[in-house]
Amino acid sequence: MAVFSAQEYGERLRKTRERMHEQGVEVLLVSHPANMNYLTGFDGWSFYVHQGLIVALDHDEPLWFGREQDSNAARILTSLREEDILGYPDHYVMSKLRHPMDFVADILKERGWDRLHIGVEMEGYYFTAEGFRVLGRNLPGAVVKDGTLVVNLVRRVKSEAEIEYIRQAARIAEKVMNTALETIVPGVRENDAAGEIYKAQISGTAEFGGDYTSLCPIMPSAERTSSAHLTWCTDRRYENGDIVLLELAGARHHYHCPISRTLFLGEPRPELQKIADAVIGGLNETVAFIRPGVTAEEVEAKWRESIAGTGVNKPSRVGYSFGLNYPPDWGEQTLSLRPADTTILQPGMCIHFMPGIWMKDFGFECSEPLVVTEKGCELFLNFERKLFSK
């Protein structure tokens, strides 16, 4: 049943404790669904209510807390002890009278952890400002501090078992992109193409079943390609002359492999082809440069040098760390390829090199996800880098 060995979960917990110790965090509240999964294997769409793990330096296993009706998921999916699975009654859910962090504060008090240094995921999606306020009000003797990246930074360097799941996700991602390139033709409704893409993602390959991805398929057409993060346009039919950006992914046990390509319906305009050539040239040069020991900002500088003089302007980051994740993002909020990010690349880091271009009227995307190896990097995908057209 478990997606990883007990030994691997143990190692993750050990590294998390080590980092807690370094950062002066005695108790860590883990609300991020990917971090919960990473440490225990817990996996459900219950993160829309407050739930989490409590990792305490003086307790050997994490505690799970969450809504009572979701607690059997912890029993089925994790090896946590029965006495460490703490479900709260339903009257804590979305109530004006009580907050789940009241319940959490009671746990901390009962265990004598209410006067310690408590780390919380301040910048996490599923912790909330109100949770922070309620927790602080209940724990006047505690020092509540930011622990957003404690587990994320452990997750940033992947094990061989994790990298293998991303390789499997890459096979799904290739199938997904091929499905998109085949399905999108003039006259087809955009949502029908999106439906086929979703089916390919979730069904996966005959060998590797798929999973939902943390971002929905980003696939704007025509003028919508001038913005990042737009999806298909429901009911619209593709037309000759459309540019279509395809920012897709495959996922295997919540490990992602992203892939971005661009499709033009018809004969691409020269200005688009010129941008495509510049971006792909820069991408090729930059990927060849990536190796352990260089910094994130050096990779970005290499990219900027590669596209100098081509007329392409790229003011935003050109990549980020990715891996295990849940909606709304498959990025890890740690490494970004941009100036001032001095992270030193290490073997096992997974980076989506994604130099997306969004201009006034249209955009272009072509990306490569990769893992840093001992000597350079391994590309996850085997997928032609070009401006596709038909």
Next chain:
Amino acid sequence: MAVFSAQEYGERLRKTRERMHEQGVEVLLVSHPANMNYLTGFDGWSFYVHQGLIVALDHDEPLWFGREQDSNAARILTSLREEDILGYPDHYVMSKLRHPMDFVADILKERGWDRLHIGVEMEGYYFTAEGFRVLGRNLPGAVVKDGTLVVNLVRRVKSEAEIEYIRQAARIAEKVMNTALETIVPGVRENDAAGEIYKAQISGTAEFGGDYTSLCPIMPSAERTSSAHLTWCTDRRYENGDIVLLELAGARHHYHCPISRTLFLGEPRPELQKIADAVIGGLNETVAFIRPGVTAEEVEAKWRESIAGTGVNKPSRVGYSFGLNYPPDWGEQTLSLRPADTTILQPGMCIHFMPGIWMKDFGFECSEPLVVTEKGCELFLNFERKLFSK
């Protein structure tokens, strides 16, 4: 292009201002993607970075703020004025050096709004505790207060145009459930069934194109049905004797119509049939009771009375307000059918009556989404209420 008339957006803004005035909120920061969409039509998967609307009582239109690369989406999808679309540079994104709320605080200072009563969505997924801290640090003269439900409470009563989109979503939901009931047979991989379900959701019907839903398909099988919110089990094949819970939905322009049913592969065990009969009997009685003027807790009491003596135990809420939404939830965090919720039902409120049962070894689900009308309620679905088996 716009999904609703300018008049409808104007009316929503007027009601929001009215509620702000009542609650003593002079400036409202709207981070919830559904609230952003509700007030302006903005729609993209960019909510994984900080973005929002700023609604000020002394400014006639909302301001949009967000990542620069996403700002063209505001230009394309909304009728906001160019000078009210404020993109921030990429170095604010997931940085240890700057926070997007620094940018927002600067806007508030420039406009002279930094000493007012400022409402923020404290319990929203996409505001964050860190955002709250940074905003407070930047605005020592402001009173920052909770405005989580300001727009949610306006949204709770739907217009006829909104209800029509939910009716369209219902046609999609029926197709989705039929797809699930047809596809799930012993020997099929669970992820392949899920792939067909996703395709049906997104493709929609010939008349009404679909959209992604705010929860993924919740479709546990076998022992996993003992927990709420579990999805399919990738790579597993359905077996004779499996119970499968199907908590699905259709969505049209982000307006949801949820639907829950239960499928048994084989001849259902008598204990399961008994629970199904009790739940469906209670559901029928309770739905017949729903009308304007009764309270949310009275509806729940009616349900509890209906199932008294059947052996069914349901300790959690039996329904909630739903409608326009984005991941991770299609519920609206306002009305819950449970004791102590004294909300009075009004025409235009949409409720998912969802008495999900999760026991030690298995569960059962059958639900009805409905809209409160002048005299009673209208059921959105035309779908048999029973324990399905094959």
